[in-house]
Amino acid sequence: xxxxxxxxxxxxxxxxxxxxxxxxxxxxxxxxxxxxxxxxxxxxxxxxxxxxxxxxxxxxxxxxxxxxxxxxxxxxxxxxxxxxxxxxxxxxxxxxxxxxxxxxxxxxxxxxxxxxxxxxxxxxxxxxxxxxxxxxxxxxxxxxxxxxxxxxxxxxxxxxxxxxxxxxxxxxxxxxxxxxxxxxxxxxxxxxxxxxxxxxxxxxxxxxxxxxxxxxxxxxxxxxxxxxx
Amino acid sequence: xxxxxxxxxxxxxxxxxxxxxxxxxxxxxxxxxxxxxxxxxxxxxxxxxxxxxxxxxxxxxxxxxxxxxxxxxxxxxxxxxxxxxxxxxxxxxxxxxxxxxxxxxxxxxxxxxxxxxxxxxxxxxxxxxxxxxxxxxxxxxxxxxxxxxxxxxxxxxxxxxxxxxxxxxxxxxxxxxxxxxxxxxxxxxxxxxxxxxxxxxxxxxxxxxxxxxxxxxxxxxxx
Numbered sequence: 001x002x003x004x005x006x007x008x009x010x011x012x013x014x015x016x017x018x019x020x021x022x023x024x025x026x027x028x029x030x031x032x033x034x035x036x037x038x039x040x041x042x043x044x045x046x047x048x049x050x051x052x053x054x055x056x057x058x059x060x061x062x063x064x065x066x067x068x069x070x071x072x073x074x075x076x077x078x079x080x081x082x083x084x085x086x087x088x089x090x091x092x093x094x095x096x097x098x099x100x101x102x103x104x105x106x107x108x109x110x111x112x113x114x115x116x117x118x119x120x121x122x123x124x125x126x127x128x129x130x131x132x133x134x135x136x137x138x139x140x141x142x143x144x145x146x147x148x149x150x151x152x153x154x155x156x157x158x159x160x161x162x163x164x165x166x167x168x169x170x171x172x173x174x175x176x177x178x179x180x181x182x183x184x185x186x187x188x189x190x191x192x193x194x195x196x197x198x199x200x201x202x203x204x205x206x207x208x209x210x211x212x213x214x215x216x217x218x219x220x221x222x223x224x225x226x227x228x229x
Numbered sequence: 230x231x232x233x234x235x236x237x238x239x240x241x242x243x244x245x246x247x248x249x250x251x252x253x254x255x256x257x258x259x260x261x262x263x264x265x266x267x268x269x270x271x272x273x274x275x276x277x278x279x280x281x282x283x284x285x286x287x288x289x290x291x292x293x294x295x296x297x298x299x300x301x302x303x304x305x306x307x308x309x310x311x312x313x314x315x316x317x318x319x320x321x322x323x324x325x326x327x328x329x330x331x332x333x334x335x336x337x338x339x340x341x342x343x344x345x346x347x348x349x350x351x352x353x354x355x356x357x358x359x360x361x362x363x364x365x366x367x368x369x370x371x372x373x374x375x376x377x378x379x380x381x382x383x384x385x386x387x388x389x390x391x392x393x394x395x396x397x398x399x400x401x402x403x404x405x406x407x408x409x410x411x412x413x414x415x416x417x418x419x420x421x422x423x424x425x426x427x428x429x430x431x432x433x434x435x436x437x438x439x440x441x442x443x444x445x446x447x448x449x450x451x452x
Contacts, residue, residue: 067263
């Protein structure tokens with residue numbers, strides 16, 4: 001039970017892809033000019049990540065060490081293409097909204113990274129769970145980043161949520177102030193600025209949490225550092 | 230690691246041939262087989278997925294086309310099925326697909342596609358023009374512009390694209406058929422200039438094409 005909790009919190013917070021591992025920054029910065037898009041990209045990535053982690057874990061006995069990377073790439077590329085085709089065929093409306101992002105998932109290093117560092121060494125269930133945790137962490141980071149940039153740049157939050165999530169989610173669409181905000185927030189530079197501030201905020205929180213414990217066990221500090229990979 | 234352990238008997242050195250054999254069969258060949266097998270299976274899966282989804286995707290594309298055509302040509306201008314009536318025109322060396330709107334057999338307007346280079350990649354514009362050359366409507370069928378910036382050309386995100394309806398080559402005057410940054414009349418977006426410029430210029434060129442080949446657009450060679 002504690003292992004499950006550990007895997008989930010690892011992905012969601014402790015070892016968060018964007019904030020701690022600092023991977024997948026390209027999609028994280030590219031699509032987060034609005035909260036809805038961050039959410040859409042996050043959820044689509046999470047779905048692919050769960051499936052690819054489970055599949056890699058299932059096939060890990062077959063894949064030899066030397067060719068594992070091309071094999072993972074094959075699995076991920078096939079999975080994403082099938083998801084793209086299936087969504088286009090049967091979830092056409094959603095595909096029109098998310099279609100732009102799906103090809104980007106193939107090149108997301110988070111997927112390959114988890115296949116290599118987790119799924120190839122763990123069971124199917126744990127790997128799928130790792131996909132849930134890491135995917136949720138990625139979604140959280142992208143939605144938060146998108147929301148902050150949207151508030152600063154457009155004065156809205158979750159604009160266009162009803163086209164992505166259905167008309168019922170229109171209640172999420174909030175306008176905080178009239179008119180446009182600072183354009184720089186929507187431009188790539190704003191993405192870097194907000195991301196930097198968010199990473200600094202997470203570090204500060206982590207340090208504050210670790211500070212009282214440091215007196216008791218100074219060794220524990222190493223665990224809060226991001227895993228180098 | 231105690232010193233009392235008897236030393237292991239040295240293994241006979243493998244011959245060069247045996248080492249090569251091991252390398253080929255157990256090393257390289259196994260990996261090649263694994264990778265080859267994966268490639269085969271994934272290719273089969275992709276072919277299968279493509280085959281299964283081909284018909285539904287074509288069906289949704291047709292529905293999309295019908296919906297888009299309905300947006301650039303008002304319903305009271307035609308009594309035919311627009312998407313079911315495509316014609317191919319050979320104009321200035323390039324092929325153009327034209328959908329004619331007919332009412333009681335008379336062509337009242339046409340819809341046609343214009344491809345234009347945007348900020349990132351091609352975008353596909355659909356123009357609806359009535360017989361006098363006035364724009365009935367413009368829609369973007371496909372684009373890969375920046376989400377959040379360039380995608381305001383979509384009718385679902387902003388009303389910008391709907392403002393073309395009612396305009397024609399003389400209205401506004403030719404010099405003002407450009408975005409404001411270029412001295413014209415059309416708004417650009419905050420943070421995106423290239424995308425609206427491409428759309429405005431594309432629409433203008435489409436109208437010029439129609440004006441230059443009006444007969445070919447409206448005339449029905451098949452009837």
